[in-house]
Amino acid sequence: MTLGSLGALPLLGISCSAPGNVPADLKFLSTGEYTLFQAIVDAFIPSGGAFALGAKDVKLAQLMDQELAKLEPALVQGLKGGLFFLEYLAGPLNGCWGRMSRLSDEDRVAVLAALSHSRFALLRELVVSLKVLSTLTFYDRPEVWPQIAYDGPWVKS
Amino acid sequence: MIVEGHEHTKELTRSAHTVVIGSGSGGSVVAHTLAQAGVETVVLEEGGHFDRGGFTQREGEMLKKLFRNGAQQYTTDGMINVLQGSCFGGSTVINMADCEPMTESLLAHWREEFLLTSMTMDAMAPSLERVRAMLQVQQIRPDQVNLNNSLVLQGAKKLGHSTAVFEHNRKGCIGSGYCLLGCAYDAKKGAHLNYLPRAIDAGVTVYTDARVERIEVESAEKVFVHGSILERGVRIARLPFKVEAQRVVMAAGAAHSPAILWASGLGGKLPALGKNLSLQPQLGVIADYGDDTAVTMWRGIPQSAYTTAFDDISPEKGLSGYRLEGLNSGVALFAANLPGLGHPHKAQMSRLKHLSFGLVLVPDRPSGKLDWKQDSERGFATEIHYTPQTEWIERLRKGMKLAAEIHFAAGAKEVYFTAENTPLLKSADDLSKLDDFKLLTGSAHLISAHIQGTCRMGLDPKSSVVDQDHRVHGFENLYVVDASVHPTTASPHTMIPVMTLADRAARRMLDR
Numbered sequence: 087m088t089l090g091s092l093g094a095l096p097l098l099g100i101s102c103s104a105p106g107n108v109p110a111d112l113k114f115l116s117t118g119e120y121t122l123f124q125a126i127v128d129a130f131i132p133s134g135g136a137f138a139l140g141a142k143d144v145k146l147a148q149l150m151d152q153e154l155a156k157l158e159p160a161l162v163q164g165l166k167g168g169l170f171f172l173e174y175l176a177g178p179l180n181g182c183w184g185r186m187s188r189l190s191d192e193d194r195v196a197v198l199a200a201l202s203h204s205r206f207a208l209l210r211e212l213v214v215s216l217k218v219l220s221t222l223t224f225y226d227r228p229e230v231w232p233q234i235a236y237d238g239p240w241v242k243s
Numbered sequence: 244m245i246v247e248g249h250e251h252t253k254e255l256t257r258s259a260h261t262v263v264i265g266s267g268s269g270g271s272v273v274a275h276t277l278a279q280a281g282v283e284t285v286v287l288e289e290g291g292h293f294d295r296g297g298f299t300q301r302e303g304e305m306l307k308k309l310f311r312n313g314a315q316q317y318t319t320d321g322m323i324n325v326l327q328g329s330c331f332g333g334s335t336v337i338n339m340a341d342c343e344p345m346t347e348s349l350l351a352h353w354r355e356e357f358l359l360t361s362m363t364m365d366a367m368a369p370s371l372e373r374v375r376a377m378l379q380v381q382q383i384r385p386d387q388v389n390l391n392n393s394l395v396l397q398g399a400k401k402l403g404h405s406t407a408v409f410e411h412n413r414k415g416c417i418g419s420g421y422c423l424l425g426c427a428y429d430a431k432k433g434a435h436l437n438y439l440p441r442a443i444d445a446g447v448t449v450y451t452d453a454r455v456e457r458i459e460v461e462s463a464e465k466v467f468v469h470g471s472i473l474e475r476g477v478r479i480a481r482l483p484f485k486v487e488a489q490r491v492v493m494a495a496g497a498a499h500s501p502a503i504l505w506a507s508g509l510g511g512k513l514p515a516l517g518k519n520l521s522l523q524p525q526l527g528v529i530a531d532y533g534d535d536t537a538v539t540m541w542r543g544i545p546q547s548a549y550t551t552a553f554d555d556i557s558p559e560k561g562l563s564g565y566r567l568e569g570l571n572s573g574v575a576l577f578a579a580n581l582p583g584l585g586h587p588h589k590a591q592m593s594r595l596k597h598l599s600f601g602l603v604l605v606p607d608r609p610s611g612k613l614d615w616k617q618d619s620e621r622g623f624a625t626e627i628h629y630t631p632q633t634e635w636i637e638r639l640r641k642g643m644k645l646a647a648e649i650h651f652a653a654g655a656k657e658v659y660f661t662a663e664n665t666p667l668l669k670s671a672d673d674l675s676k677l678d679d680f681k682l683l684t685g686s687a688h689l690i691s692a693h694i695q696g697t698c699r700m701g702l703d704p705k706s707s708v709v710d711q712d713h714r715v716h717g718f719e720n721l722y723v724v725d726a727s728v729h730p731t732t733a734s735p736h737t738m739i740p741v742m743t744l745a746d747r748a749a750r751r752m753l754d755r
Contacts, residue, residue, distance in 0.1 A: 135586040136593035153303075156477060157313060195585050202584065202663050202686075210685025211321040214663060218579040218688075225575040225592070226303035235596045236541065236574050239300030240419045241427045 109148050113155035119166065122173045122187040123147050127220045129194045137233035144227050146220065153223060168212045176201060176209075244443060245331070247292055248452025248472045248481065255450070255472060255484035259285040262468050262488040264455045264503065267333020268741040269725035270494030271434035271442065272374070276749035278445035285486060286442070286449040287468065289495070290330035291475045294435070298425035302575040305424035307476070309337050316498070318611070318629045320684040323524050325627055325691045327496050330425075331451050332435030334496070334738070338692065339422055339546040339570070340431050341736035342380045342410040344371055344743065349733060351558035357701050357730045361711045370746035374739060378412035379432050387416065389543025391599050392569030394530070396548045398653030399567075404552035404645075409736075411544070418543045423573055453484060456622045457507040458491055463719040466491045479620065490720045490752070494745070497694040497727035498613065498625055501708070504698070504715070504723075505615050506623040512717055515708050517613035519699045521732045522629055522691035525602040526639060527580055527661030528567070530650035531594060538599045545571035549604075553645060554735075561731040562606040565642035567649055568735075569601045580661040580688040599650065602690075603642035603660075606732050607635050609696050627694075636682055644674050661688040693737045698727035712755075713748040724748045 107124070108117045115123055124147035133140030141147065154162055173186045180200045182193045189197065201213040224230060231238045261277055263270045266288040277284045291308060299305060306314040311329035318325065328334035345367065353359045374380075388396070388408060399406045416430040429436055443449065455470040466488050471480035493500040501517045510516050532538055548569045555564030572580070577600060581591055591598075611629030618624035631639075647658040651671045658668040663686040666676035701707025704716035709728050715721040724745045726737050733740035 130584050131589065132585055136590040140589075156307075157315075198584060204685075207320065207684040210663070210683065212685075213584075214685055214688075215321065217584050221581070221588070222575050222579040223303060225578040226301060231574075234574070234592050239421065241298070241300045 258487040261490045263492045265494035269745040271438035272745035273749045275438040275442040287453045289454040292331040292451040298427040300421040318627045322684040323689040335433035340411040343734045343736040348556045352561035374742040391540035392548035394653040398649035401652040493723045501697045519609040519696040520611035521696045523693040524689040528646040530599040530655035531657040533656045567646045695726040695729040698723040700728040
């Protein structure tokens, strides 16, 4: 999936909901967007379960903020509109009242899972696009590799 | 000589007899062939120049550096990831080194359906031979087939299906498994190691980080090529350039060559521009072989084995059928295409060592088109519109069943596919679950590494863009020499066909 395919989504801002955990040097996301983004990537790749590390253990949201800032503008067009939809509308449309960033972990996963199987293609694309980018970044981290028995590149940088 | 983007301190203006736009499988061969004949040639390459020391085997870094749009080029519906190299050497740097030439049946199809009478094996043979020699094409040895690919051979053999092992353009391969990210050992003999260095030795200048935005055909003897020197990485325009030439050869690939022609205002004269798009999409198959089998798919030659039993090629239909090919795509890319999210996704990744991966490859008939819109930064943005045909989806289902049957025959415990709505198959008895599989946008993760057809070769300017000599209809000095000229998909793996046609095209230019 591609973030570019989300270009039809409007560019709207997300108000800050929990500034306490937000890094001061964000490169691409606003404070409010970061809070939501972090909640979503934690849902995609939670800590514990089959192996210990999850998104928050490698500061994935922060890493992705920096990576998104380096992408060609056309590629991230629509991302902010997509985040706005997820924050304010995705929960209520799936039976969970409240902003996505404030849902319980369980409810957030349930909403994202429901969206990934939505009858609306754009909603499926939105969730799967974010999942693709999140997992691509997470599993490129050397600290994750031992957890999945991947011995990593032969070239050592 | 190679001139990289950061070396420019002011606007570039220069002239040459021939400008080649793109340094991949088409452009490198043309530049080399013309330069060897003494033609002053300049190559303009949008991507950067990297060598073995720069290939770090890290997906996050190399996908951004070596691929068009950082490997994030998709069809407009988001379903198909269209992968193309965008660097010095183009896709020959990042491909799987599979060497499959065009066949006589395919050329017969082109002759019969598109009246391309010069497309014969006899005409192609000298070019094919030169390409094979330059790339050092050879058979992959049995000991180089890793377990991930060997499982395809084993399962197919038990079912009585014929298979084959690819020829490839590697020499001295140590089996690290990172072909997709550029070979850090120079074992994969891409154009950056043969055609381009030899072209440079013969006097060619290659400008990297140089994006062509439009061409201006002033007369049959004069063309201006306009573009921007880019800041590498973000690809933001830094300085303009203008190159004057007597001849321009477009070899920027099947997404970008037609885009430049459109941005140059030639769309009105070329009604077939951007149409007849083939993508030959592929769907991933994952097989879990259980705790007792360590597949370790990421080591060894990533793609070496494939089925031939259901390949179908004929003068009537061209390339059709379906096949299963083994593949290692890289661990992070694999994770990104794995279905599910949260703990179930992690649970699958924790089984990585026991998983086998492959692709169901289904050749298509032209089923899409390119479109363009104005873009403030690049001047234009390309949209890839593609709708799989019902008949293609039926063959995809057959290919999915074949893949599952083969893996179960080889001992897999579970099989599933790179789609969010994939059924989980526990045995060959579950194959009927695939009858109801729906190919949904935003759900299926398809890839295409073989975009073709958008400047189709043909006789009629209303239904094609170039003639049999690769000349753009109506222009004496404008050529297209890349996969966009293929009237239909040329091969399951297009590097050798593109290079063969490029060798032939360059010699036809010299003969004029």
